[in-house]
Amino acid sequence: MNFITIDFETATAERNSPCEIGLTFVEDKKIIETKSWLIKPMNNKFDYFNTLIHGINPEDVVNEPEFNKLWAEIKPLIEDKFLIAHNAGFDFSVLRKTLETYKIPFPNLSYSCSYIFSKKVWTGLPSYDLKTLCKINNIKFTHHRAGEDSKATAELCLKAFEIADVSCIDDFPKKLKTTIGRLYVGGYKPSETHRIRNDRNLSKIIGNSAKHNPDSIFYGQTVVFTGTLSSMLRLEAQQIIADIGGINANNVTKDTDFLIVGQQDYRIVGDDGMSGKQEKAIKFIEKGYELEVISEEDFLKNI
DSSP: OOEEEEEEEEEESSSSSSEEEEEEEEEEEEEEEEEEEEOGGGGOOOOOOHHHHHHHHHHHHHSSSOHHHHHHHHOOOOOOOOEEEETTTHHHHHHHHHHHTTTOOOOOOEEEHHHHHHHHHHOOOSSOOOOHHHHTOOOOOTOOHHHHHHHHHHHHHHHHHHHHOOSSGGGGGHHOBBOEEEEETTEEOOOOBBBOOOOOOGGOOOGGGGOOTSSTTTTTTTTESSSSSSOOOOHHHHHHHHHTTTTESSSTTTOOOEEEEEEHHHHHHHHTOHHHHHHHHHHHHHTOOOOEEHHHHHHHHHH
């Protein structure tokens, strides 16, 4: 399995401000080459905090090309390839936002996130940042420079694949519990934790008819939950809905009346922060269905 690891450093908090990109190329389980390029961000603007992290300042890049000038060299290296980033939600949003800023079409490629699948390989760690994982695996590198970070990610991936017995992309969902993301002209699909659906049989949640409340907004309405509730377990919330006289459902459909949104894990839902249920709900709302998306706070106010 051949792959390329990618890392960006940014000049500001804005995702369309790359100031360095690093690529490391792996073929036949060996690191072949690492390349890195300094990039002049638009207006050559830097935030002090970002410079404090990576050490790159405006003087370092003033004579370097902007990303749109560099793209002709970068694109052929990654087009139709399999890429990996440590926290792909960040690095691929930098790539997307920068391409969108310069009105450049997305390339076609597939990708995965080593932050996500490392949790399936080295279980029980307090942290899964690149520095921690590399320390555990005796990988030495200079952190927060794009070339060094991409090379360290490549070394980490090789160790992970050896431990998990991964030999091809098709092994990722089963052995690493991770889906393959895609970038393509016109859109993208994030790399996520691969979850085996085990929907609870909600018919077993029986409401107490003595507690039915016809005045509640949830009475007689179909309710779906997504994300993690901070105030109670989801099962407890579903019991409350049943007691009110509402109808619990696992999935968003055209018959759903309320989608209640708890906290979302960006490592699972991707960097847009929306679960599949939220995305589906928005599509139904855009089509004119009377479906309402509400927060946990609003749910608590109405029970």
